[in-house]
Every structure is written in structure tokens, then in C-alpha cells.
Amino acid sequence: MRWELKSDRPIYTQLTEQIELMIFSGVYPLGSKLPSVRDMAQDAAVNPNTMQRALAKLEEDGLIITHRTSGRSITEDARMVEIAKIKLAQEQISEFLEKMQLLGFEQKEVLTIIDNMVKEMKN
Amino acid sequence: MRWELKSDRPIYTQLTEQIELMIFSGVYPLGSKLPSVRDMAQDAAVNPNTMQRALAKLEEDGLIITHRTSGRSITEDARMVEIAKIKLAQEQISEFLEKMQLLGFEQKEVLTIIDNMVKEMKN
DNA sequence: ATTATTGTATTAAGATACTAATACAATAAT
DNA sequence: ATTATTGTATTAGTATCTTAATACAATAAT
Numbered sequence: 001m002r003w004e005l006k007s008d009r010p011i012y013t014q015l016t017e018q019i020e021l022m023i024f025s026g027v028y029p030l031g032s033k034l035p036s037v038r039d040m041a042q043d044a045a046v047n048p049n050t051m052q053r054a055l056a057k058l059e060e061d062g063l064i065i066t067h068r069t070s071g072r073s074i075t076e077d078a079r080m081v082e083i084a085k086i087k088l089a090q091e092q093i094s095e096f097l098e099k100m101q102l103l104g105f106e107q108k109e110v111l112t113i114i115d116n117m118v119k120e121m122k123n
Numbered sequence: 124m125r126w127e128l129k130s131d132r133p134i135y136t137q138l139t140e141q142i143e144l145m146i147f148s149g150v151y152p153l154g155s156k157l158p159s160v161r162d163m164a165q166d167a168a169v170n171p172n173t174m175q176r177a178l179a180k181l182e183e184d185g186l187i188i189t190h191r192t193s194g195r196s197i198t199e200d201a202r203m204v205e206i207a208k209i210k211l212a213q214e215q216i217s218e219f220l221e222k223m224q225l226l227g228f229e230q231k232e233v234l235t236i237i238d239n240m241v242k243e244m245k246n
Numbered sequence: 247a248t249t250a251t252t253g254t255a256t257t258a259a260g261a262t263a264c265t266a267a268t269a270c271a272a273t274a275a276t
Numbered sequence: 277a278t279t280a281t282t283g284t285a286t287t288a289g290t291a292t293c294t295t296a297a298t299a300c301a302a303t304a305a306t
Contacts, residue, residue, distance in 0.1 A: 020226070021225075036253085047295060068301095069301090070252065071252060089226070089228060090240065103140065110216075110237075114233075114234065117217075118231075134264080159282060160284095169266095170266045172265070172267085175283075189282095191283065192272050192273040192281075192282045193283095
């Protein structure tokens with residue numbers, strides 16, 4: 001695994017995102033076992049606690065399951081993954097819309113502007 | 124002026140946003156003079172430096188002009204205000220789209236999801 | 247029963263960011 | 277010319293967040 005870790009944001013956040021993506025994309029299939037915290041930490045050249053913190057978030061969201069003394073595994077439940085994906089998206093969107101609203105933009109306006117920006121990017 | 128200052132985000136950021144909104148909404152009309160840093164700081168119950176930092180951002184964006192020893196005023200240029208408003212929106216949107224992309228969402232998907240969320244909110 | 251491996255809790259160190267205190271500089275007002 | 281008012285620079289204190297070091301606890305493996 002190639003870890004992309006920049007220093008402009010917390011390491012653990014980036015780890016969480018990247019692992020989450022690996023789950024979404026099937027690098028870690030449903031029900032498969034994860035390496036130990038220590039191994040993953042070493043692989044990412046990071047302290048075990050940092051990796052643990054990254055994993056804790058994924059556990060909160062129900063993506064991975066912890067077996068006290070025999071490691072962690074990805075959930076068997078495909079819906080869980082889908083739900084997590086959508087939940088994540090909605091969190092981002094809500095946060096974003098709130099900001100925009102705070103800045104005085106109507107939701108309609110926001111949609112229009114995004115639509116235009118997306119169209120422009122395609123050129 | 125009623126300042127809404129929570130402690131979950133930097134004070135200066137919140138000040139900037141609120142002043143910006145006041146400019147957008149005409150509370151401070153084009154060309155009008157702003158109170159002194161010290162007065163505004165006292166009004167918001169904040170250290171002058173904090174208020175100054177908030178104002179610095181607005182100056183960067185060309186919304187306000189500093190007259191070395193005779194205070195600050197709002198720009199006369201209506202386009203400046205409009206540009207600032209759009210710039211602000213685009214910054215937010217870019218940042219947002221990047222995040223979503225990082226999480227594995229296509230821009231089309233993003234538009235669809237937002238569209239649905241906005242529609243749901245209206246119910 | 248012992249050992250090795252797993253996750254976890256606690257504490258401390260380090261870094262960063264925010265705010266405040268203070269002193270300085272420039273100039274408009276008098 | 278003096279004074280009061282303006283913005284600004286510098287420094288320091290405080291808080292918070294992130295990461296690491298270390299020790300603990302539970303149990304699967306032997």
C-alpha cells in the first residue's frame with residue numbers, strides 16, 4: 001500500500017480517508033481481515049496510536065469490526081458500506097451548504113453556481 | 124451590531140464572515156467609513172489585534188481600503204463586492220468538490236446528491 | 247500453563263494556532 | 277508644534293490538537 005501523507009492535515013484523518021477508500025473500492029473486501037494495528041502502523045511509518053485513531057473512526061461508522069484480541073475485519077454487510085459512503089457524502093454536503101448559507105447564498109444559487117463550475121471544468 | 128461569536132472556530136474567522144456579510148447586505152454601504160479597529164474590537168469584546176486580523180482578510184480581497192492614519196473604508200467599487208462574493212463562493216465550492224472527489228465521488232454524482240438533498244429539505 | 251499477539255488506556259512531548267499585551271509609527275486635528 | 281487617533285509590528289502567553297512513548301489487558305496459539 002502506498003500511503004500519501006502530507007503534513008498540512010492530521011495524519012490520522014488522511015489515514016481514515018485512505019482506508020475508507022480502500023474499503024469502498026474493494027481493496028479490502030467485505031469480511032476480510034485487516035492487518036494488526038502495529039503492522040498497519042509500521043507500513044504507514046506511523047505510530048500505532050495514530051493508526052488506531054484512524055481505525056476508530058471507521059469502527060464508529062460500522063465499516064470495520066474489532067475482535068478484542070484477534071484483530072479487526074471489514075464488515076460483511078454491503079449495505080453498511082453503501083450507507084457509510086452516502087453518510088460521508090451527506091456530511092460534507094450539509095457542512096458545505098451551511099457555510100454557503102452563512103455567506104448569504106440561497107440553495108438555488110449554490111446549485112446554479114456549482115453546475116456552471118462543473119461545466120466549465122469539462123472544457 | 125450583534126456579534127455571534129462561538130468558540131468552536133477562530134474568532135477572527137467569524138468576525139471576517141460577519142463583517143463581509145454586512146458589506147454584502149449594505150449595512151456598511153459602498154464608500155462608507157468603518158469605525159476604528161479599537162472601536163470595533165471593543166464593540167465585539169475582542170482584542171484589537173483579533174479584529175485587525177479579521178479586517179486584514181477583507182482588505183486582501185479588496186473589500187475595504189486602509190488609509191494609514193485615518194481609518195478604513197469600504198471600497199467604492201460595486202464590482203469588487205460582487206467579485207468578492209463570487210470568489211468566496213468558488214473557493215468554498217472548489218474545496219468541497221475536491222473533498223468529494225477524494226472520497227470517490229464523480230462530479231455528476233455530487234450534483235445529483237445535492238439536488239436530492241436540496242429537494243428533501245424543501246419538504 | 248506459557249507465550250506471543252492483539253487491541254487499549256494513559257501520559258507526555260511537540261507543534262501549531264489563536265488571542266492578548268505592549269510598544270511603535272504615522273498623520274490628522276488642534 | 278503638540279496631541280490624539282489611527283493602523284501596525286512584535287512578542288509572549290494560552291489553549292488545543294496531534295503524535296508518540298509506554299504500560300496494561302485480554303485471549304488465541306502453542
